[in-house]
Amino acid sequence: xxEVEQDPGxxxxxxxxxVSLNCTYSNSAFQYFMWYRQYSxxxxxLLMYTYSSGNKEDGRFTAQVDxxxxxxxxxxRDSQPSDSATYLCAMSDSFGNEKLTFGTGTRLTIIP
Amino acid sequence: SAVISQxxxxxxxxxxxxxxxQCQVDSQVTMMFWYRQQPGQSLTLIATANQGSExxxxxxxxxxxxxxxxxxxxxxxxxxxxxxxxDSSIYLCSVGPGxxxxxxxxxxxxxxxx
Numbered sequence: 001x002x003e004v005e006q007d008p009g010x011x012x013x014x015x016x017x018x019v020s021l022n023c024t025y026s027n028s029a030f031q032y033f034m035w036y037r038q039y040s041x042x043x044x045x046l047l048m049y050t051y052s053s054g055n056k057e058d059g060r061f062t063a064q065v066d067x068x069x070x071x072x073x074x075x076x077r078d079s080q081p082s083d084s085a086t087y088l089c090a091m092s093d094s095f096g097n098e099k100l101t102f103g104t105g106t107r108l109t110i111i112p
Numbered sequence: 113s114a115v116i117s118q119x120x121x122x123x124x125x126x127x128x129x130x131x132x133x134q135c136q137v138d139s140q141v142t143m144m145f146w147y148r149q150q151p152g153q154s155l156t157l158i159a160t161a162n163q164g165s166e167x168x169x170x171x172x173x174x175x176x177x178x179x180x181x182x183x184x185x186x187x188x189x190x191x192x193x194x195x196x197x198x199d200s201s202i203y204l205c206s207v208g209p210g211x212x213x214x215x216x217x218x219x220x221x222x223x224x225x226x
Binding site: 002004006008036041042043044045046088090099100101102103104105 | 116121152153154155156157160170204206215216217218219220222
């Protein structure tokens with residue numbers, strides 16, 4: 001079993017829809033959770049960074065962490081075609097630990 | 113955040129040859145990291161490169177296959193040696209701003225080995 005599981009998709013939704021992207025994990029030591037967005041032929045770009053359980057909002061993006069369920073989510077409101085990309089979840093067990101454990105990524109397409 | 117430039121952006125190489133990938137950062141950073149992104153797989157850390165010391169390799173990666181240099185605080189190279197088709201992947205350089213923030217990545221080097 002992988003430490004981090006992420007549905008690879010692909011996921012296609014119409015423009016304006018709410019998108020929910022999810023990861024589950026098995027290591028209860030993980031405390032720092034990140035979401036990266038990766039456009040084709042580009043490197044991963046950090047979107048959201050959260051610590052422990054709870055929600056964090058940034059514009060149209062909301063990151064949610066449920067440590068009791070070992071489950072994290074990224075919600076995208078009012079999705080735009082420019083949101084079409086692969087979304088990677090990542091996590092680590094300590095602050096400043098650059099050895100991140102990544103999910104495989106979910107490929108998202110927003111249909112105009 | 114730091115601007116990370118990688119060269120080459122892509123290459124097609126023959127089996128048995130070696131390729132050196134360069135990573136340049138626009139500011140001084142203590143640690144630089146090399147990741148591999150294989151098709152359909154998650155990003156995997158290859159090694160951590162500190163200036164002035166030997167790189168630290170993760171399990172499954174060895175110096176003979178992936179030698180790394182870190183001559184100063186803004187530059188690193190990763191060499192993929194004696195390549196086989198299984199080495200076809202995207203290789204990514206990354207840095208953590210101040211060493212206590214999440215990683216930022218370069219655009220990667222897309223390597224195809226024939």
